Amino acid sequence: MDTSLDIYTLTDYHVTMKQKRAYKYRFYPTDEQKLILARTFGCCRYIYNWALRQKTDAYYQEQRRLYYKDLSEALTQLKKREETIWLSEVSSVPLQQALRYLDRAFLNFFEGRAEYPTFKKKRNQQSATYTDNAFKWDAHKLLLAKMDEPLNIVWSRPLPDGAKLSSVTITKDCADRYFVSILIEEDIEELPTTRSTIGADLGLKSFVVLSDGQVVGNPKFFHQDEKKLARAQRNHAKKQRGSRNRNKARKKVARIHARIADRRRDFSHKLSTRLIRENQTICIESLAVKNMVKNPHLSKAISNVSWSEFVSQLEYKAAWYGRTLVKIDKWYPSSKRCFECGHILASLALDIREWTCPECGAHHDRDINAAKNILAVGLTVTACGESVRPGAVKAKPGTARRSRKASR
Ligand SMILES: [Zn+2]
Numbered sequence: 127m128d129t130s131l132d133i134y135t136l137t138d139y140h141v142t143m144k145q146k147r148a149y150k151y152r153f154y155p156t157d158e159q160k161l162i163l164a165r166t167f168g169c170c171r172y173i174y175n176w177a178l179r180q181k182t183d184a185y186y187q188e189q190r191r192l193y194y195k196d197l198s199e200a201l202t203q204l205k206k207r208e209e210t211i212w213l214s215e216v217s218s219v220p221l222q223q224a225l226r227y228l229d230r231a232f233l234n235f236f237e238g239r240a241e242y243p244t245f246k247k248k249r250n251q252q253s254a255t256y257t258d259n260a261f262k263w264d265a266h267k268l269l270l271a272k273m274d275e276p277l278n279i280v281w282s283r284p285l286p287d288g289a290k291l292s293s294v295t296i297t298k299d300c301a302d303r304y305f306v307s308i309l310i311e312e313d314i315e316e317l318p319t320t321r322s323t324i325g326a327d328l329g330l331k332s333f334v335v336l337s338d339g340q341v342v343g344n345p346k347f348f349h350q351d352e353k354k355l356a357r358a359q360r361n362h363a364k365k366q367r368g369s370r371n372r373n374k375a376r377k378k379v380a381r382i383h384a385r386i387a388d389r390r391r392d393f394s395h396k397l398s399t400r401l402i403r404e405n406q407t408i409c410i411e412s413l414a415v416k417n418m419v420k421n422p423h424l425s426k427a428i429s430n431v432s433w434s435e436f437v438s439q440l441e442y443k444a445a446w447y448g449r450t451l452v453k454i455d456k457w458y459p460s461s462k463r464c465f466e467c468g469h470i471l472a473s474l475a476l477d478i479r480e481w482t483c484p485e486c487g488a489h490h491d492r493d494i495n496a497a498k499n500i501l502a503v504g505l506t507v508t509a510c511g512e513s514v515r516p517g518a519v520k521a522k523p524g525t526a527r528r529s530r531k532a533s534r
Pocket of ligand 1: 464483484487
């Protein structure tokens with residue numbers, strides 16, 4: 127599936143009946159477009175990093191918060207200075223948008239959803255966003271500011287008829303592939319209500335375990351991909367720093383990463399769509415809680431990315447289709463609690479997959495029991511009318527708590 131909704135559009139969905147939805151396509155730039163884009167990405171990165179430095183300095187040196195307005199004015203001055211005059215060679219819109227993304231990154235930080243923003247690097251994925259005053263769209267062709275030719279887009283699925291484009295984001299990933307993500311406003315019809323509810327435990331061994339006993343994933347390709355990636359990474363590490371072969375090896379690692387991300391996103395889209403279609407309420411543990419089980423392994427790092435992507439898909443699809451997603455964001459003994467009688471074990475080692483309750487004798491699969499508990503506590507939370515705001519994760523991993531989590 128090609129759709130993906132970028133995280134920064136998530137907050138818009140409660141505002142109007144219309145929903146914002148992103149359609150993502152691959153495109154092949156001409157040499158000239160590559161040059162223009164490379165320059166634009168560079169300027170966006172420069173502005174983002176410059177503004178991050180300004181904000182951080184203002185805060186540490188003067189305990190003052192800088193906002194978009196302040197930085198936007200400073201940017202206008204910056205473009206007039208001789209040493210940064212090259213900033214005025216690219217469209218000004220993506221630069222303004224870079225400031226907006228930084229604002230969003232800080233908001234996410236202050237509301238506990240993300241770490242403190244970090245500097246953008248040339249090696250990572252590059253992006254630039256154009257709002258509607260910086261592109262032309264005639265229902266067939268998309269022309270960006272400063273370009274002479276429209277983008278050569280592979281329309282893998284049609285845009286809805288009469289779509290009104292609100293913004294266009296160009297990305298170049300680490301494997302040097304170009305994508306255009308088109309954000310449009312559209313009416314999305316809610317799904318007919320159903321009585322089904324489900325709890326999902328994001329597993330360590332399998333991708334997701336559901337409260338009705340279904341075990342989903344890990345697909346075999348996850349494992350195969352990881353082995354391939356580990357091999358490519360070892361190969362990369364052996365090459366001499368700064369050599370051409372090292373750069374080649376780095377590109378290879380990036381291509382495998384990109385492929386893993388694509389396959390997992392596709393898998394996760396299918397699963398999240400199915401769960402949203404089949405259930406009225408979906409209960410999951412928030413990742414902040416889940417992540418307290420720290421594991422330095424590569425596979426775990428990839429799982430974390432896939433899980434957070436899966437959770438955000440559930441979030442925006444629930445909003446589109448009128449479903450409820452309950453994120454349990456407080457510490458709750460989902461694995462150690464017997465679903466049948468409520469008995470709570472003193473500890474349960476991570477490698478124990480099955481256990482028998484000493485109180486009532488019920489035999490449990492670790493993850494299915496956890497998923498049932500998650501569903502039960504999730505339904506209680508919604509019944510009590512406690513608001514469960516999408517994206518709000520209150521429980522931050524703290525060192526004091528982590529030791530307690532390790533036995534869950
Ligand atoms: Zn029991």
